[in-house]
Amino acid sequence: MFGDLFPSRTITLYLARLFISRIVGVLFLLVLVLQMLQLLSESGDILAVPGNGEAELWYYVSLNVPQLIARFLPYSVLLATLFTFWPLNQNSEVIAMRAAGLSAHQILAPMLLTAAAISLISFTFNETVVAPRTGVLKQWNKARYKPLPKDTGVRTNVYVPDGPNILTAQTVSGQGAATRLEGVTWYRRDAAGMVVEQLRSPHASYAAPGWRLDNPVRFDVATTAQTSQPSQIIAPGVSPVQLALGRVDPEGQNVFSLAGSIKAMKASGRRTSELEAKWWHKFAGPLSALLMPLLGSVAAFGLARSGTLLIRAVLGMALGFTYFVVDNAVLAMGNFGGYPPLIAAWAPFLLFLLVGETVLVKTEE
The missing domain is CATH 2.60.450.10 (Lipopolysaccharide (LPS) transport protein A like domain)
Incomplete structure (x- = not known):
């Protein structure tokens, strides 16, 4: 079955290299522009603190860049899909592949394999780099960029219900x-x-x-x-465990520490549906990169001379951005108890996986 999806090693490597180069290029430009804008916005507050200088500005960049990479990697994969398929269709390369006997799934397979590898890298990067730096950046921002005190284990402004x-x-x-x-x-x-x-x-x-x-x-x-x-x-009814938990920041913890926090909060009788949805989304979120080639593939097929290439590209972009809107909306509803945590995290991914596959099958027919 693997050989059926990748019948040509040359085409597989060609499409994969083309796709990866565009992902890296789009992500680099997005992160560079957005980091410059955020640095311009925050540099005044950072430098207003006595003793802060160029080193603190670079420290802010080192904390913020991983967040931007994690947040905009799926968008970069979507845009890279369109930037890859547009010239392939415009130059009739897709038509040549189809004439050589490749199906739509076989043309898309190298890009899906690349996107799957990117999803795995994204998950590892989020858990090992992004999560700890996000927690530090949030604390530093709350301190208005003053030097952070050492963690003494003392918690402040604790609020606990007792019936x-x-x-x-x-x-x-x-x-x-x-x-x-x-x-x-x-x-x-x-x-x-x-x-x-x-x-x-x-x-x-x-x-x-x-x-x-x-x-x-x-x-x-x-x-x-x-x-x-x-x-x-x-x-x-209030135990020391409840007071020790305080407020849990799911974005600042990896899957293992967040799972421990959820277990402790459940043991203390506190509501954990929001944290459970965020925990499941730590797995579903990186997989959004896998969806982007499937949703953007509508731009690859169809004759360029028919005049619908631009419409197809816009449709592919619309499908991709609609996924992000639905994903955020469903996750927010899950946080308020509208959906169970598992459904709130995974339903948008599965829904748009079916939508993308349906569009691809219809295209192949």
Whole structure:
């Protein structure tokens, strides 16, 4: 079967080299232009920090370029497909291949094989290079490009639900039974969701279960009275694991660390459908490069002298960009619980795989 798809080694290497050169060229131009625009936008904020200079600008570029490569690689494959098929059709090379007995699938096979290899490289690149650099860039951006402090394990501005009630802490330090809360506020709410009581304390320690407030101050919403209270235990449903998790950034973690975060959040009873959809999309996203030759192949077939070559190219581009729109829309709906995570991540890929194959079969007929 492999030999049937690639009957000519010369044509296979010719199409693969042509395709790869155009992918590299389009991706280089896209990344270069977009990085220059982003650098112009952010350089003022970077250089406004005392002590920052040219080294910080290059550091920003080193963090941002991998993101641009990962984000625009599928677009580059789509545009490269059109830039490859357009001259092949215009110069009647596709007609010559068909006259030699090659089917549409055989002409497309070298490009699909190249796109599959690019998908595999893209997945590896995303997990080993892009994910860690994305996490660092987000932290640096939140710090307004000031030097990042060393990770002390202290979490800030923690917010955790306790049934209808809410527990907040300005800082959380320590692990397990030694977890310590600073600047603690506990809100007790009624059945209607209205806050009826507030307890504030400078410190709280884990009481297994619950959290022991040191010298809390009670504020009664109904009477607006504020009174000092003896030490007491609140939030028995909140565990140290829940406080340790904080907010998980799926873009800043690879598949293994994100899987661990999802498992820990499930164990703490927190909602994980958004993270699960992002986890599945880490596999489905790079495979979008495999779809682009299939969706753009409509530009390859049909007589150039018929006057429909431009229309075919536009149609191929429209199919490719429609996939990205649908993919983002379905993933967003999955984040809100509209679709199960598995469907939200994989449905657009499978749908457009069928669409592209249908278009190719119709073309062959």
